Amino acid sequence: IIHTMPFWDEIIIEVSSEYPDISLRKVLIDALAAEMVQRPHEFDVVVASNLFGDILSDLAAATVGSLGVAASANLNPERLFPSMFEPVHGSAPDIAGRGIANPVAAIWSGAMMLDHLGHPEIADRIMQSVESSLLDPATRTADLQGTADTAGVTDAILEGLEQR
Structure with missing residues (x-):
């Protein structure tokens, strides 16, 4: 290299x-x-x-503070080829199926993709809901010193979306 x-x-x-x-x-x-x-x-x-x-x-x-909140994008600005959006943490097979993964990075990656595809208003709604959930200690996973599980955080973000 x-x-x-x-x-x-x-x-x-x-x-x-x-x-x-x-x-x-x-x-x-x-x-x-x-x-x-x-x-x-x-x-x-x-x-x-x-x-x-x-x-x-x-x-x-x-x-x-955590790999669980870091989203990433590999962008092709010319849009000749697809761009890629993913959580920084990768697939995390060591915790798969245990309900302890922080879903924020995956959801944030999806919001970034929606913004890139020309849907900034939807991406903004998602990110507002993510930010609201992170402000509540009850909807944080263990990597952020919380007690919520993956489903609990996801449910809180979805509920926030329904309110927007």
């Missing part, structure tokens, strides 16, 4: 020239990881290779 990094840098510089209103700052991965922990509020978008992006997305999820 180290041998492909110069090629990655060349492509990033080439593509960034097509977007003059967006500033490009190249940072080594170890320094970027430290910056994300120290000053997470300074980052809106990070463009990274799959390996580094995966590492940084897990780090960012831990910074906000």
Whole structure:
């Protein structure tokens, strides 16, 4: 992977020239990881290779408290090929079927997909319901120091949607 990094840098510089209103700052991965922990509020978008992006997305999820609330998107801005939306945590087979998974990241990923597909009003309603459920300690899973199970959190989010 180290041998492909110069090629990655060349492509990033080439593509960034097509977007003059967006500033490009190249940072080594170890320094970027430290910056994300120290000053997470300074980052809106990070463009990274799959390996580094995966590492940084897990780090960012831990910074906000849990992999269970971190959604991700791999976007194709030209829309020539499909984009992909998924929770950062992956399939979590170690807890499958136990009712302890936090569904927020999966629901948030779905909301991001709806927004990307041109349904921002539905995505906003979903996110408002997710945010409301996270404010209530009774509808948080154990990863967020709560006692709710997967179904309980999902039900609370669905109830919030019905009220909107």
